[in-house]
Amino acid sequence: MAIGMGVPGVDGLGDVVRVLRGWQYDGAVVQLHPGDLGWYWRFGGEQTAAATRMWSRDGETLAVGMLDDPELLRLAIAPELQHDEELARQLVEDVSAPERGVLIEGKVYVEAPLGSLVLDLLIKDGWELDEPWIPLRRDLSEPVPDPGLRIEVIGPEQAHERTAVQRASFDGSTFTDERWHAMAAGAAYDDARCLVGRNGQGEAVAGVTVWSAGPGKPGLIEPMGVHRAHRGHGYGQAITVAAARALRELGSSSAVVCTPAFNVGAVATYKAAGFEQLPEMRDVYRNA
Numbered sequence: 001m002a003i004g005m006g007v008p009g010v011d012g013l014g015d016v017v018r019v020l021r022g023w024q025y026d027g028a029v030v031q032l033h034p035g036d037l038g039w040y041w042r043f044g045g046e047q048t049a050a051a052t053r054m055w056s057r058d059g060e061t062l063a064v065g066m067l068d069d070p071e072l073l074r075l076a077i078a079p080e081l082q083h084d085e086e087l088a089r090q091l092v093e094d095v096s097a098p099e100r101g102v103l104i105e106g107k108v109y110v111e112a113p114l115g116s117l118v119l120d121l122l123i124k125d126g127w128e129l130d131e132p133w134i135p136l137r138r139d140l141s142e143p144v145p146d147p148g149l150r151i152e153v154i155g156p157e158q159a160h161e162r163t164a165v166q167r168a169s170f171d172g173s174t175f176t177d178e179r180w181h182a183m184a185a186g187a188a189y190d191d192a193r194c195l196v197g198r199n200g201q202g203e204a205v206a207g208v209t210v211w212s213a214g215p216g217k218p219g220l221i222e223p224m225g226v227h228r229a230h231r232g233h234g235y236g237q238a239i240t241v242a243a244a245r246a247l248r249e250l251g252s253s254s255a256v257v258c259t260p261a262f263n264v265g266a267v268a269t270y271k272a273a274g275f276e277q278l279p280e281m282r283d284v285y286r287n288a
Contacts, residue, residue, distance in 0.1 A: 003057045003090045005100070010045040013037075014187040016052055019061045020076055024213040026253050030135040030278065031113040032076035033256070035211025035220035037066055038188025042179035045186065053102055055090065062087050070104045072283070074111040075118070088117035092125060096286070106288040114281050127284040132261040136275035137218070140254050144245035144274075147197070149206075149238035153246075154194040156181065162194045165207035169225025193246050197239045205230040206239035212250035219252030236266075240273035 008016050020034040041048045053065040053073070062084075063077045073095055081087050094100045095110055103110075109130060112119040123129070154162045159180040166175040183189060191212035196204045208224040221243045226236045244255045259266040261280060271277065 001058050003055055003062065003087060005053055005055050005090075005094055005102075008049055008052055008054055010049045012054075013041075013045060013049055013052065015061075016054065016064055017187045020064060021213040021217065023076055023079055024217045025079070026218060028079055028218075029082075029114045029116075030256060030258065030281065032064060032066055032074045032111075033211065033218075033220040033222075034188045034213055035192065035209075035222050036068075036074065038183065038186055038192055038211050039209065039222050040066060040068070041186035041188060042175065042183040044182045048186070053094075055087065055094075063091060065102065067102075071107065072109045072111070073103055075113070077113055077116055077118070082113055082116040082118075085117060088121050091118045092121045095122075096125065107285060109283045109285045111281070111283045114279060119284065122284050127286050130283040130285050132280040132282050133258050134261050134267055134280055135256060135258045135278040136267070136270045137278055138244050138255045138273070138275045140219075140244060140248040140252055144241060144248055147238040147241040147245065149235065149242065150198040150202075151239075151242045152196050152198065154196055154207075156184065158196070159184075159194075161196050161204050162207050162209075165196060165204050165227055166223070166225055168227040168229065169207065170223070191250060193250070195239065195242055195246060197235055197242060199230065199233075199235070203227075203230070205233075206235040208239050208243045210243045210247050210250070210255075212247060212252050215251030216253050218254045218256045219247035219250065221247075221255060221257040224257070236269040237272045240270060240275075244273065 017034045051067040055063040065073045098105045163175045167173040194209045197206040206226045211220040247255045
């Protein structure tokens with residue numbers, strides 16, 4: 001049968017999360033994680049479903065895409081099909097033609113697994129390489145030390161503390177209490193935790209959200225931030241260690257995080273927290 005593309009609908013998002021969990025394993029190239037979908041879920045289930053694309057054949061899901069923005073598609077492909085020519089050519093056709101209902105007209109971007117055939121075909125079609133991103137990984141086979149910072153797991157009653165730290169960490173952040181509750185209601189948050197770190201005066205100085213993909217699988221840190229008024233005290237390293245510790249408690253085999261290569265401070269923070277740098281990744285883009 002031919003490969004078809006569809007939008008899952010809100011009721012189908014749980015299945016998308018389960019598929020993405022199944023594609024995560026240590027040693028695999030970093031690609032779209034169920035936590036990426038979970039973080040997007042802050043915009044609500046309907047918007048998350050509308051931003052999701054699934055490619056399937058004979059009832060089997062072959063690839064999943066998430067429109068992080070109307071001009072950016074982030075792809076995950078079943079590991080055994082990342083060099084499948086039929087699937088790669090179908091993906092290229094669908095992302096290249098606005099009338100297919102994936103990407104809009106104009107300048108658009110695709111994030112695809114490093115080394116996948118679809119990435120090669122897009123480049124051969126004239127798509128260009130964008131700025132590099134740095135994925136980093138920390139093995140969780142051994143116990144993670146105490147982060148040296150008071151850490152609290154955030155529940156619904158403390159959501160305002162997590163959202164406030166987020167907004168104070170990222171200029172332009174729109175992470176409101178309402179959006180925290182929407183995120184926490186999503187299927188991906190069943191295996192997630194929000195943490196806040198406090199200094200000696202009890203002030204919330206850093207925050208992080210961690211996403212497990214299930215026992216024995218890599219977990220994701222997305223996002224992590226330090227309050228702009230409390231930077232330069234090692235809180236970024238401490239909250240990242242706390243994130244790794246939380247993921248280990250959730251059964252994750254490793255912790256993964258990605259950051260733009262130009263953000264040398266973030267790269268240094270993750271390395272100081274015991275993460276090892278992996279080969280850089282680049283989106284590809286098509287000019288208008």
